[in-house]
Amino acid sequence: MLLLLSVICIYPFINIAAVSVSDGVQVMSGKVYLWPEGFNLETYKYILNNPRLGITQGFYNSVFYAVVGTAFAVMMTFITAYALSKKRLKGRYAIMMLFLIAWIFDAGLIPNYLINQKLGLVDSRWIMILPGAISTFLLIVTRSFLDTLPYELEESAFIDGANDIQIMCKVYFPLSTPVLATIGVFYSVNIWNSFLTPMIYLRDKAMHPIQLILYNLVIRPDPGSTTLENVVSDGYTLLPKNIEAAVIVLAIFPILLVYPFAQRYFTQGMLMGSLKG
Template sequence: MEKPTIGERAFDALNAAFMVALCFLTLYPFLYVAFSSLSDPGLLSQHRGLLWKPYGLSLDAYRSVFANPNIISGYRNTLFYVTVGTCINLFMTALGAYFLSRRNVFFKNAVMFMIVVTMFFQGGLIPTFLLVSNLGLVDTPWAIIIPGAINTWNLIIMRTSFQAVPVSLEESAKIDGANEWTIMWRIILPLSIPVMAVMLLFYAVGHWNSWFSAMIYLRDRELYPLQLILREILITNSTDSMMTDASGVDKMPIGETIKYATIMVATIPILVLYPFLQKYFVKGVMIGALKE
């Protein structure tokens, strides 16, 4: 092997330094929020500039967050939306992708054209709300799950993955007497685990971070997801209900640490999911770039 030249070594060093700086810029905001949530409210309010460690370790903010019944109900509702919603998303997307990936299906191109059109032209918020209202879904959990059961882009990626399965496998299964359901569940889906894992991640993260649909369709606070509760805490500064034991002087700094703690509580669970799906992520995403 040839020794790298001075220019190549300099490029590698600059490239490594750039990547380290990029990782730091990406990671530091999360560390800042984590350190702030663990800091003493009084000491944190006096601090200015960068934060490299918690100032006076304190868990009071987390105690206040978990003592708030809205946070508990928001967690419960979000887990329901993520679990049930993601299952429905995967099932419906897999059905649509399987149909669109079959050969010699009548009107397949016309159906695919109508689906792709929805990526560029949509009815808008008011027609969507009227549709959801006429279906009787307003102020029900299904208003959050049903309207977004299939994402067009995810459908296209999954269809491309299904098309990559060799035709000979399907023909062999049909010779053995397998029907379409058997081919889908026992051949296509087991061979498409990477793309299914990526779709699971995309849909789960989407449900976890969703708040706008809940704000539009839900009136009952008992149905609010965690992100809508978080929005109220961060934007409307509604932290008074979590500071019942604080004096008037300490309410301001305690309110700030409560905001940071709430962000951490709402962020960490979905971050834990990614490492389990990381090995499928790159392979599954690249499937969408395969040539038909």
């Protein structure tokens, strides 16, 4: 039963990948299912070398947003969680309550837009990085993880003359690899898959991520954008369906590579981060 369920879940991805490297004639005749027919990479060459589609620039933008945004978000979340995990911090419960209130009672799209506009984030790459730098849920997970670490570690470091910054960087940070990898996966996936934020705030198409380009090409074609047409390249027919499939693969595949590297930390980070200190 689980095997059947796995096949059902995986089949659409395999089919899309097969279509992206198949001859359009074979795709049109309905012969492509799990294995490509008329294997070729012309579709990828076409979309990556066609500046009108903006795929290459969009891919670069997504990588930039995901790498920089994840690094910044993990750093800010860890620093904040470290401070809130210290019982000697006065008012830490009030500060945590403010995070919870802002998380539960969202102001809405228009107030958020006005705030971001006043901050100069409209039509700026920083809109993809700064507003989502601290997730309250991931902050709670990280703080709970830090609460499980022995207080004696900090006490020993203080006796040796270390200050808070040294303790955070040299004692707690190395021990927090599981939870940092866990929240890093969450942040990177969230940033990579984001299309609503750039659709609202980024007017300059040169800043659009791959997900927004995919949205405009496949789901809601932009009247002012390039229309996908049949193309013949090196003897292979490229249909709009081939092109759409190739863009979908480029939009999905890179983020899948994050999981194998973080998998060994993921379960440990989630389980330890879910414990109450």
